[in-house]
Amino acid sequence: MTEAQIHGWLVLLSFALSAQSFILLMVVNAPYGRFERPGWGPAISTRSAWIIFESPAVVVFAAIYFAGDHAFATTPLVLFGIWQFHYIIRTFIFPFRIRETGKRIPVLIVFLAILFNLLNAYVNARWISQFGSYPVTWLTSIPFIAGSLCMAAGWVINQHADLVLFRLRKPGDATYGLPRGGMYRWISCPNYFGEMLMWCGWAIATWSLAGLSFAVMSASNLLPRAIAIHDWYQDRFDDYPAARKAVIPYLV
Ligand SMILES: NC(=O)c1ccc[n+]([C@@H]2O[C@H](COP(=O)([O-])OP(=O)(O)OC[C@H]3O[C@@H](n4cnc5c(N)ncnc54)[C@H](OP(=O)(O)O)[C@@H]3O)[C@@H](O)[C@H]2O)c1
Numbered sequence: 494m495t496e497a498q499i500h501g502w503l504v505l506l507s508f509a510l511s512a513q514s515f516i517l518l519m520v521v522n523a524p525y526g527r528f529e530r531p532g533w534g535p536a537i538s539t540r541s542a543w544i545i546f547e548s549p550a551v552v553v554f555a556a557i558y559f560a561g562d563h564a565f566a567t568t569p570l571v572l573f574g575i576w577q578f579h580y581i582i583r584t585f586i587f588p589f590r591i592r593e594t595g596k597r598i599p600v601l602i603v604f605l606a607i608l609f610n611l612l613n614a615y616v617n618a619r620w621i622s623q624f625g626s627y628p629v630t631w632l633t634s635i636p637f638i639a640g641s642l643c644m645a646a647g648w649v650i651n652q653h654a655d656l657v658l659f660r661l662r663k664p665g666d667a668t669y670g671l672p673r674g675g676m677y678r679w680i681s682c683p684n685y686f687g688e689m690l691m692w693c694g695w696a697i698a699t700w701s702l703a704g705l706s707f708a709v710m711s712a713s714n715l716l717p718r719a720i721a722i723h724d725w726y727q728d729r730f731d732d733y734p735a736a737r738k739a740v741i742p743y744l745v
Pocket of ligand 1: 525526527539591592594596651655658659661662668669670671672684685688710711712714715
């Protein structure tokens with residue numbers, strides 16, 4: 494079997510795992526953050542966990558990318574830069590913006606998140622610098638422009654939504670407030686909405702099954718969690734805005 498065929502099978506595996514994760518996460522909430530609970534084995538601090546499990550999306554992605562034949566061509570380099578821009582912030586800046594509250598993440602979740610990042614790093618990095626074909630004219634194509642705009646919009650929404658959450662807590666505070674403003678007017682989890690929009694943008698900008706598989710995998714994790722978080726807010730806040738949806742304005 495050639496490596497290109499293996500890559501194709503891994504893309505299919507990614508779609509299959511997404512379906513499985515979606516079903517599982519509709520039944521069981523991943524035990525971190527507000528759903529932290531005992532019984533999931535050893536755990537490590539939330540900050541270290543984020544740095545450890547997101548690192549492959551920066552380091553392994555870069556190593557695989559630069560092994561590709563087209564790694565120094567213009568368009569693959571632009572796509573590489575977009576991916577790294579997001580993941581360097583997520584891996585090395587986001588964990589230090591989290592208010593430390595003593596919460597921990599089970600090693601099992603860290604391990605699964607590393608597998609998720611390794612699979613996506615291989616599938617996407619190998620696609621853009623080796624198996625895909627991105628001439629410089631791709632940068633002025635409709636999919637690239639539309640996808641990049643989607644990514645930029647999703648990134649801004651995600652960052653703003655996370656910032657609103659961070660500002661709800663003073664140092665040392667571990668309570669949950671009622672987020673308001675921005676897209677919280679319409680949904681409970683605009684950070685997840687922004688994240689999903691961003692990876693849909695990646696799928697469009699790369700116009701590839703590799704990119705689509707990552708968008709689907711992100712949504713398969715975030716949709717069930719957003720629904721659970723929405724229910725959690727409704728249970729705890731009597732004045733929770735009735736018209737607010739979970740994660741897609743007016744729909745879900
Ligand atoms: N690509 C993917 O598949 C994927 C998967 C997961 C996450 N992400 C992204 O990673 C980021 C973090 O995800 P997450 O699941 O940790 O998000 P989250 O549950 O919304 O929490 C984000 C941070 O805000 C705090 N927080 C949440 N709600 C709060 C409230 N009402 N009042 C005060 N503080 C609050 C949380 O504290 P606690 O920890 O104490 O709850 C946590 O530190 C998001 O931008 C998300 O889009 C991406």
